[in-house]
Amino acid sequence: MQRMRTGAGFYGLVFIAGFITFALHEGGHWLAAILLGHEAYFGLNSAGARGAVSAADHAIISAAGPAVTVAQALIALALVQARGSAVGWIFLFQAAFMRLMATVISLFNPNDEARISEWLGWGPWILPVIVTAGLFALLAVGVQRLNVSWKTLALSWVVASVAVSAVVGLDMIMPR
Incomplete structure (x- = not known):
């Protein structure tokens, strides 16, 4: 099986997809707040409701971002499976990478899944681990389908890290 083709344009899209993935995720929080x-x-x-909200609304708003990210991963995997889409793989990678980084940050500041996990009485780590493991399982399917090399994974990781940092x-530094 031939490996997925990469190059400067591929890694540029990995970087841009990092910003798009964040925008979609935060857009999920924002839209949930508006709809409520x-x-x-x-x-x-960051995105959400201004001012005080009920516990139920807070939970829905918190869940909306990860729900959008999981939906992104599922759509991306469908594109990978159906069309062998490298662009789909990039968005699948970014979804898994983003939620892994959010889980790591939960060591210092609980992320969406960690807060929801606590509210459910599961402790702070059950839901983040389930979501992250699930996304990486989807990514593994995409890696196998497109025969993605370790080099591509490593370079995508570096570029995604730069995108998240950016x-x-x-x-x-943006004004609120």
Whole structure:
């Protein structure tokens, strides 16, 4: 089986897809807040309702971002499976990478899945591990389908790390 073709354009898209993945994820939080009737805010690395919200609304808003990211991964995997899409693989990779990084950050600041896991009485790690493991299982299917090399995985990881750093850094300096 031939390996997936990569090059500068491929890795440029890995970088751009990092920003798009964050925008979609945060857009899920924002849209949930709006649909629940709240005034909402949207940033590169945060979105949600302004002001106080009920516990139920907070849980729905928190779940909406990861739900969008999981939907992104499922759609991307479908493109990989049906069409052998390298672009689909990039968006699948970014979904898994993003939620893994969010899980790691939960060591310092609980992410969406960690908060929901706590609210469910499961402790802070059950849901983040389930979501991250599930996304990496989907990614493994995509890696196998497209015969992705370790070099491509490693370079995608480096580029995605730069993209996440750029998103977080820019979000910290942007005016609110």
